[in-house]
Amino acid sequence: MLDRPVRIGVIGCGAQGQNHCRVIRELGETEAVVAAFCDLSEERLAKAGQLWPHARAAKDFRKMLEPGDLDLVIVATMPNTHASMCLAAIEAGANVLCEKPFMMNLEEAVQVLGAAAKAGKQVQVGTNMRYMSTSRYLRDLVVSGQVGDPVFCKAWGCHHSPPVWGPHYELAKSGGGVLASTLIHGLDLAIWVGGAPNPVSVSASSRRLFPGKRGSVVSPEITARFDAEDLLTALVRFDNGATYVLEGNWCDEVKDWHRFELVTTRGTLINNTPFSVKMDEEGKVVDRTPELQGREDWNDGWQESIRFQDADVIGRLRQGKAWELQDHRQLLNMQKVVDGCYESARLGREIAV
């Protein structure tokens, strides 16, 4: 229990760090304060300072982390820095909300989760889509057994053009392109809704279609640094017998969404475009999509899901409750799927994970 606002440090004040700074401000200073933030860029420090003028600002994250001062550190830099920042935050006595993708590889994930367990600190990864109302509704349907067992799923993460607001296209910083940056959202959600089974094997293929596609809409400076995959397809097998087919595409002419279609032994669940629950009832296909009109508590907005996520971890810290969204097994499994997809694509064959 905390009888004071949660004290937060934000590392990285780029696109997503600014989102966190803003949603924490919206929660109100009785709940939480950004007590410190850090970025390499003066401009971004100044922008964060407009939202949190009394917080201490630093360029070096180690100087930002005063031992025992922060309850929570949000790591919102690119993945190549996540491991060292999470470890330093844990060492300084903080719990950690780390942006997705969690780590550059499984070794880093094992090291960070091991350090957290040893220090008795909690780690959550920014899988904010789990906080959307539709996601929770579908997950409850599956885990309560109402729709039978998951058997097959298609999951997409597609955009009409590559995201270039941050260096997500630069492998040394991102650890991966469309899979690690975009598809991971819909994939994590589809696995979680499907009961979080353990992955067994992966067969993946990856390509880069940029700059043959979309080349003219991206600056020459970014084009010169763009070395990540922008198309990734995969088949993942799980220990409950379910198979998942994945498609991530940053140069998609048709799809612009994070979406999944989950087939179970009794029906088919689709999370959006449009949200639908169709069931087999005595041989007939019956539409069981709930009526959502007028429900004030139903919210699938992207920014809102980040606010719900931050409010959840902050609220639990205040009440002395454990974070329950993910466990270490789920975080390691997601890292195994991501690592496995890149390894399988490199080798050109299916691999065990």
Ligand SMILES: NC(=O)c1ccc[n+]([C@@H]2O[C@H](COP(=O)([O-])OP(=O)(O)OC[C@H]3O[C@@H](n4cnc5c(N)ncnc54)[C@H](O)[C@@H]3O)[C@@H](O)[C@H]2O)c1
């Ligand atoms: N959950 C979501 O909806 C969502 C949305 C966007 C990005 N993200 C994730 O957030 C992370 C950051 O992405 P972004 O789009 O904000 O990138 P970005 O490039 O806009 O921001 C990253 C910031 O980190 C700073 N930085 C880099 N190295 C640093 C260091 N050593 N010390 C301090 N600051 C440092 C950079 O100067 C930059 O301002 C990524 O992991 C990305 O996948 C999540």
